[in-house]
Structure formats: structure tokens, C-alpha cells
Amino acid sequence: MSVRTLSINGHAVAMATGTTLLAAAREVGVPIPTLCHLEGLSPVAACRLCLVEIEGSGKLQPACLTPVAEGMVVHTDTPRLQDYRRTVIEMLFTEGNHVCAICVANGHCELQDRAVEVGMDHSRLPYRHPDRPVDLSHPLFGLDHNRCILCTRCVRVCDEVEGAHVWDVGWRGEHCRIIAGLNEPWGAVDACTDCGKCVQVCPTGALFDKADTTGEKHADPARLGALVRARARGQQTR
Amino acid sequence: MTTLSQAHASPTPSSPSPTSVMRVRCCSSAGCLAGGAAELRQGLTAAVARRELQERVAITGVGCLGPCSQGPLLAIDPDGTLFAGVTAADADGLIAALAHRLQAVSAAEWEAPLAWRPAAGEQVDTGRPFFTRQRRVVLENCGLIDPERIEAAIERGAYEQLRHTVTDRTPAEVVDTIRRSGLRGRGGAGYPTGLKWATVAKMPGERKVVVCNADEGDPGAFMDRSVLEGDPHRVLEGMAIAAYAVGADQGFIYIRAEYKLAIVNLRRAIEQARRRHLLGAGLFGSPFGFTVELRVGAGAYVCGEETALIHSIEGQRGTPRPRPPYPAEAGVWGRPTLINNVETLANVVPILREGAGWFAAIGTEGSKGTKVFCLTGKVRRGGLVEVPMGTSLATIVSEMGEGCPDGAGLKAVQTGGPSGGCVPASLLHTSVDYESLQALGTIMGSGGMVVMDHSTDMVAIAAFFMAFCRDESCGKCVPCRAGTVQLHGLLQKHLAGDATAADLAQLEALCPMVAETSLCGLGQSAPKPVLSTLRYFREEYVARLKPGPTAAAAGR
Numbered sequence: 001m002s003v004r005t006l007s008i009n010g011h012a013v014a015m016a017t018g019t020t021l022l023a024a025a026r027e028v029g030v031p032i033p034t035l036c037h038l039e040g041l042s043p044v045a046a047c048r049l050c051l052v053e054i055e056g057s058g059k060l061q062p063a064c065l066t067p068v069a070e071g072m073v074v075h076t077d078t079p080r081l082q083d084y085r086r087t088v089i090e091m092l093f094t095e096g097n098h099v100c101a102i103c104v105a106n107g108h109c110e111l112q113d114r115a116v117e118v119g120m121d122h123s124r125l126p127y128r129h130p131d132r133p134v135d136l137s138h139p140l141f142g143l144d145h146n147r148c149i150l151c152t153r154c155v156r157v158c159d160e161v162e163g164a165h166v167w168d169v170g171w172r173g174e175h176c177r178i179i180a181g182l183n184e185p186w187g188a189v190d191a192c193t194d195c196g197k198c199v200q201v202c203p204t205g206a207l208f209d210k211a212d213t214t215g216e217k218h219a220d221p222a223r224l225g226a227l228v229r230a231r232a233r234g235q236q237t238r
Numbered sequence: 239m240t241t242l243s244q245a246h247a248s249p250t251p252s253s254p255s256p257t258s259v260m261r262v263r264c265c266s267s268a269g270c271l272a273g274g275a276a277e278l279r280q281g282l283t284a285a286v287a288r289r290e291l292q293e294r295v296a297i298t299g300v301g302c303l304g305p306c307s308q309g310p311l312l313a314i315d316p317d318g319t320l321f322a323g324v325t326a327a328d329a330d331g332l333i334a335a336l337a338h339r340l341q342a343v344s345a346a347e348w349e350a351p352l353a354w355r356p357a358a359g360e361q362v363d364t365g366r367p368f369f370t371r372q373r374r375v376v377l378e379n380c381g382l383i384d385p386e387r388i389e390a391a392i393e394r395g396a397y398e399q400l401r402h403t404v405t406d407r408t409p410a411e412v413v414d415t416i417r418r419s420g421l422r423g424r425g426g427a428g429y430p431t432g433l434k435w436a437t438v439a440k441m442p443g444e445r446k447v448v449v450c451n452a453d454e455g456d457p458g459a460f461m462d463r464s465v466l467e468g469d470p471h472r473v474l475e476g477m478a479i480a481a482y483a484v485g486a487d488q489g490f491i492y493i494r495a496e497y498k499l500a501i502v503n504l505r506r507a508i509e510q511a512r513r514r515h516l517l518g519a520g521l522f523g524s525p526f527g528f529t530v531e532l533r534v535g536a537g538a539y540v541c542g543e544e545t546a547l548i549h550s551i552e553g554q555r556g557t558p559r560p561r562p563p564y565p566a567e568a569g570v571w572g573r574p575t576l577i578n579n580v581e582t583l584a585n586v587v588p589i590l591r592e593g594a595g596w597f598a599a600i601g602t603e604g605s606k607g608t609k610v611f612c613l614t615g616k617v618r619r620g621g622l623v624e625v626p627m628g629t630s631l632a633t634i635v636s637e638m639g640e641g642c643p644d645g646a647g648l649k650a651v652q653t654g655g656p657s658g659g660c661v662p663a664s665l666l667h668t669s670v671d672y673e674s675l676q677a678l679g680t681i682m683g684s685g686g687m688v689v690m691d692h693s694t695d696m697v698a699i700a701a702f703f704m705a706f707c708r709d710e711s712c713g714k715c716v717p718c719r720a721g722t723v724q725l726h727g728l729l730q731k732h733l734a735g736d737a738t739a740a741d742l743a744q745l746e747a748l749c750p751m752v753a754e755t756s757l758c759g760l761g762q763s764a765p766k767p768v769l770s771t772l773r774y775f776r777e778e779y780v781a782r783l784k785p786g787p788t789a790a791a792a793g794r
Contacts, residue, residue, distance in 0.1 A: 046757065084755050169713070
């Protein structure tokens with residue numbers, strides 16, 4: 001295995017070829033915020049929170065899928081990046097209806113955590129208060145589109161890990177919405193195996209267990225990484 | 239190569255004979271069809287039949303004749319006379335005039351100008367700058383040949399370069415010719431075509447793919463449509479040569495569904511070429527084979543972005559993905575893929591025929607060849623023009639387009655569509671090439687050129703383009719999906735007179751954020767029309783502001 005040496009925020013680090021900047025930064029204790037990324041799922045670089053500056057590159061690069069390169073000089077936390085990350089979070093808060101006080105994920109929400117990390121005490125952008133529905137047709141789980149940030153973790157986990165491909169993205173732009181089946185009520189989609197992986201990986205309270213009430217959703221997205229690793233090693237899990 | 243006026247005066251006998259033939263070329267492009275060109279052509283054909291002149295007068299449909307804003311257009315050979323604003327009611331009179339001419343007994347009578355004029359239209363003076371300042375390379379056959387007949391294209395040399403290439407040239411020679419010609423991508427970004435071909439050619443892989451990007455979506459742009467409608471075989475031949483050069487055997491034309499006539503003409507052209515073994519397996523007795531399929535889009539502007547286009551060809555949702563890997567490495571079904579725009583591919587045949595040096599002698603240091611522009615908006619003579627790179631905007635807009643109508647002075651020219659920007663009247667001397675336009679904060683783009691006069695509200699223009707991007711955002715990445723909505727909201731606030739200095743500051747802060755953080759070119763360039771109008775027409779934003787909190791007080 002060959003190794004690349006590079007600099008992340010002034011720390012010289014050595015990483016195996018093929019390691020992403022995100023993994024490299026986390027390994028040396030440099031935090032980079034993410035939302036759409038989840039270990040065990042294919043990267044999509046859609047939330048743009050993990051963008052970093054690389055000296056000599058004119059464009060910001062997503063750390064989640066940029067591999068380390070020899071001599072790379074990376075900055076993960078410049079004032080420009082801090083401002084852009086806060087703006088991304090503000091955009092997410094203003095495009096949906098995120099009311100933490102009555103949310104199942106309150107206290108265990110990745111969007112909430114990221115907002116705290118980037119110092120978003122209020123939104124500088126106006127709230128849009130969109131009219132979005134809630135799908136409670138599934139016997140076990142619910143989908144509240146008001147809390148969805150379109151990270152597509154549910155789409156990917158259902159397709160790539162569970163193999164059922166219940167979820168997709170419908171429409172485009174500001175009208176994008178997660179859809180079950182061919183835009184059917186979730187409960188009407190036969191392909192759903194009721195496995196609940198989408199609920200487990202959802203970073204917010206958009207997908208939830210119907211048994212949970214305010215603040216009771218304790219999702220554990222990291223379990224997915226363990227599952228995928230176990231499968232790769234042939235250690236069958238249920 | 240011909241100028242348009244030369245092209246219109248095609249060579250025929252100058253003295254009459256009982257076998258002399260006249261030809262009426264009817265523009266059958268979408269623009270003229272919308273104005274009634276189909277009815278006109280039917281009328282002409284019927285009038286010819288009534289007078290039993292079928293042997294002496296040929297009525298042909300052709301591609302774009304140029305000054306689209308005056309359509310329906312028709313040209314008469316051998317004179318090359320061009321008429322504008324012709325309607326079906328004019329058909330009988332015209333054929334009567336032609337019949338009279340065909341009875342000419344002396345050379346003087348034969349050469350005398352046609353005494354006929356359309357009732358509501360006019361004869362177009364092809365000695366005007368609109369025609370004389372053009373240099374037709376891409377459009378050399380457009381308006382001359384019948385796009386429905388492969389024989390017409392072959393008479394003008396179609397597939398000759400493909401035969402020559404497959405039988406006499408190595409792929410490396412072809413790539414080198416394109417590289418030396420200095421051709422750059424005509425889709426907007428201006429990436430060197432030879433370098434792109436060389437990259438795909440060197441990629442390992444058993445099967446490679448050539449894609450023609452015909453998803454022309456910029457408002458006000460119709461160059462590619464005109465090429466596909468008027469000379470489809472030119473593009474097919476360019477694709478096949480590209481395939482030979484890079485080692486591909488499969489081709490796709492990704493075309494927007496709105497281009498109904500271009501789709502019909504392309505389908506027919508592909509079938510004709512296939513029947514004549516100009517496409518398919520074992521071309522010209524060589525092992526090289528190449529097939530072309532059409533893929534019709536579903537109305538998404540973003541599918542002009544190459545990774546979204548690839549997804550769409552594969553049958554997936556048309557959303558872009560981060561690059562690398564570039565399509566040259568992993569494109570359609572993971573195969574090395576060459577993606578070129580229609581106009582880029584239409585340049586391939588003349589480059590191979592006339593040589594790289596000939597092509598490189600046209601244009602400027604960094605931008606070689608010609609560029610087709612669609613001159614639209616507040617301009618007297620709008621339409622399709624092809625000019626050498628390096629022609630000034632003033633030449634195109636003021637001289638060829640003859641300036642703004644109604645005496646209102648010219649204010650700005652918008653190039654590059656939603657990804658471009660405005661050039662103010664004071665900078666019209668700018669030469670049209672990739673670098674000069676970029677220095678002004680706009681881009682060459684695909685070739686839309688929208689002329690604006692002093693009645694144009696620049697904030698409204700910025701809001702229009704932002705509304706377009708907001709509507710066309712695929713929604714995958716946050717800055718484009720939500721940022722275009724916020725930017726559009728801010729622009730509307732300005733238009734309504736409700737914006738304060740703090741809103742203007744927020745607009746200016748949000749633009750670079752959306753540009754630098756968006757995933758693909760759509761979001762990255764969406765703020766450009768705003769930045770460009772702020773750069774040159776900032777006073778129009780400031781004049782609308784109402785008193786309110788300053789930028790500092792608003793926390794930006």
C-alpha cells in the first residue's frame with residue numbers, strides 16, 4: 001500500500017492512497033461537517049458542507065470524495081468556508097419547516113448539531129414556510145417532508161444496502177421531494193421490507209418510528225458503517 | 239468557403255435554353271414554419287403543378303436562410319435573390335413571374351431582375367453587412383441543400399471526408415489535425431477539442447462512446463437547431479470521424495424534445511446514412527464501424543451538463559455528479575466518452591477538408607475559426623449569423639444587425655444565456671473571442687446574443703435569468719436548489735422597490751457563495767447575470783433602494 005503525505009490545516013499527515021480528505025481529516029482529529037455523507041453509502045457531495053480549500057485549485061472541493069494527493073495543502077476551516085457553511089445551514093433551515101421544539105429528533109438531530117457547530121443563532125435569509133405533506137401510511141414509520149433536507153441517505157441505503165429501492169427523488173429544484181415507489185403512499189409500496197434502515201440513517205426527524213414522540217428518536221446512522229463492513233468481511237448479520 | 243451572398247448566387251447558365259431550370263429554396267426551419275412556410279411551400283408546389291412547370295421549376299425545402307426575424311424566407315436560383323415575409327397568397331404570383339422568365343429568349347431577358355415582389359414582404363438586399371460580413375464554415379450548406387435528401391448533401395461532398403479518413407488517415411493523424419486547427423468547444427466553455435479527443439483516444443477501454451450534445455437550452459439560442467434542421471449529415475459525419483479518431487463504435491445524439499423538426503430530420507438522416515452504409519458496421523470496407531442513436535430529452539435544461547446528460551442517456555434521473563471522474567474516463571455506462579456540442583462537430587468536416595492551417599488562419603490567437611450567433615432582441619435585423627472569431631460586438635450588433643429599432647439607443651448585449659452576462663454599449667468594441675468576453679465577466683456561451691435597448695430594465699433581466707435557473711435547478715445540491723430561490727426572492731424585492739441597502743449587500747454576498755459552492759455549472763454560473771448587471775448597471779439597483787437598515791446593521 002502506498003502512502004501520500006499532505007498538509008491539513010498546517011498538520012503534516014501521511015495517508016494511504018485512495019483515502020478521502022474527509023477520512024484523512026477525521027483520522028487526525030480535524031472536524032469537517034457533513035450531512036449527506038454517511039460511511040457505507042456512496043458519496044454524492046450534495047450538501048456542500050464538507051467543501052475545503054486546496055491550494056492551487058481554483059475551486060472548492062468536497063472532502064467526502066476528493067482523494068488525498070502528494071503535497072496537497074488543504075484548509076478546512078477558513079473564514080470563507082465558515083461563512084459558506086453557515087449559509088448552507090441557513091438555506092436548509094429556511095427551505096423546510098424545522099421546528100426543533102416539537103420534533104421527534106430534537107436533541108439527536110444532525111441538522112441541529114451542524115447549526116450549533118457553525119454558530120447559526122438565527123437565519124439571515126428569510127424563512128419560506130413551504131406547504132409540505134406528511135405521509136403516515138406505513139404501519140411502523142412516518143415521513144414528514146417538512147423536516148426533509150434531501151440528503152438522499154434513505155434513497156441510497158434502500159437501494160445500495162437493503163436492495164429494495166423504495167425511495168427516489170421526484171420533481172426538481174425547490175419542488176424536489178423524496179418519493180416512495182412511483183410516488184405512492186409509503187404504506188402502499190410492496191417493495192418496502194419494513195427494515196427501517198432509512199429511518200436509522202435519516203439525519204433529521206423526517207423519517208421516524210411512529211412509536212416515538214418529541215425528542216424520542218435516537219437514530220444511529222453509524223450502525224450502517226458497521227453493517228457494511230461486516231458484510232464485506234462475510235460476517236452475516238440480520 | 240463562401241460568403242452568404244456568394245452562396246445565394248449559385249452558378250447556372252447565364253443564357254436561357256429550353257432546359258433551363260429555376261429553383262425556389264423555401265426555408266423550412268422551425269422559425270419560418272411558425273410563420274407559415276409550410277403553407278407557402280404547398281402553395282408553390284400547387285402553383286407549379288397547375289402550370290405544369292414541374293420540369294422547369296423545382297420547389298425545395300432548405301435549412302435556415304439567415305434573417306429569421308423577417309420570415310418566411312425564400313431564395314430563387316439561379317439569381318440567388320432572397321425574399322422575406324412571403325406568404326402562401328404570394329405563391330401564384332411568384333410562379334407566374336418564374337414562368338414568364340422561363341420564356342426568355344435572350345440573355346438580357348434571362349438575367350433581368352425578377353419583377354415580382356411579395357405583397358406584404360420585401361426583397362432582401364444580400365449586399366448588406368448582415369450577409370457580407372458573414373463567413374460560412376459551419377453553415378456552408380445550410381439554406382442551400384434539402385436536408386431531407388441525402389443525395390443533396392452528398393452532391394455537396396458529405397461523407398467524403400469520412401471515407402477519406404477511414405481509408406487513408408490514422409486516428410492519431412485525425413486527432414492531431416483537430417489539435418493543430420485550434421478548434422475549441424462551441425458549447426460554451428471553450429475547452430480545446432483536440433485535447434479532449436486525444437484524452438478519450440488514450441483512455442484504455444474496449445468500447446468507447448461519442449455523444450453529440452444537442453440539448454441547446456439557453457434562452458435566445460438556436461444555432462444548433464438550425465444546423466441540425468438544415469444540414470444533419472454534417473453532424474453525423476463529424477461524429478463518425480470523431481468516433482474513428484478516439485476509437486468509439488457507438489454514438490448518441492442527445493437532443494431536446496422541443497426540437498421536433500430537428501428530431502425528424504435527424505432520424506431520417508440517420509436512416510438514410512445507414513441504408514447507404516455510411517453508418518453501421520465495416521464502413522468503406524474497413525473494420526471501423528459506428529452506429530448512432532437518438533436520445534430525446536425530457537425538458538430539463540440541466541441535461542446539457544455533461545454528467546447529467548450521461549445519466550439521462552443511461553435512463554437515470556438527469557442530475558449532475560461531481561467530476562472527476564470526467565466523462566473521458568468514465569462516461570456512458572462507465573465507458574470512456576467523448577462529448578462534443580453540435581457546432582463543434584459541424585466544424586470537423588471543413589477542418590479535415592481544408593486543413594488545420596486553413597482553419598487556424600481564421601479568428602484570433604486563442605480562438606480559431608468562426609462562431610455562429612443568434613442575433614435576437616431589440617435589433618433591426620435578427621437571425622442566424624456566422625462570423626470569424628475576433629469580430630467585434632459592434633460589427634455584429636450595429637453593423638450586421640443594424641442597431642436597435644425605434645431609435646432607442648443600444649444599452650447592452652447579453653451573451654451566454656443564464657450562464658453569461660451583459661456587455662454594456664460602452665464596451666461594444668470588444669472582440670468576440672473566449673478570453674475577451676471572459677474578461678468582461680460574461681462568456682461566449684453557446685451563441686445566443688440578445689440585444690437590449692434603453693427601455694430594458696437590467697434588474698428585471700437579472701431576475702428573469704435567475705427565475706430560469708431557479709426553475710431549471712435539478713435540486714441535488716443545496717446552494718443551487720435553495721440559493722437560486724433566495725437570490726430570485728432578493729431580486730424580486732428589488733424590482734418591487736422593497737429592498738434596502740442590507741438586501742443589496744446580501745445579494746452581493748450570496749452570489750459568490752452560490753457560484754463557489756454549487757455542484758455543477760448551472761449553479762456555479764447562475765449568479766453571473768446578477769454579478770454582470772451589478773458590475774455595469776449598479777445604479778439601477780441603487781436607485782430602487784428604499785431607506786432601511788444598512789448592511790452593517792443587518793449583520794452581514
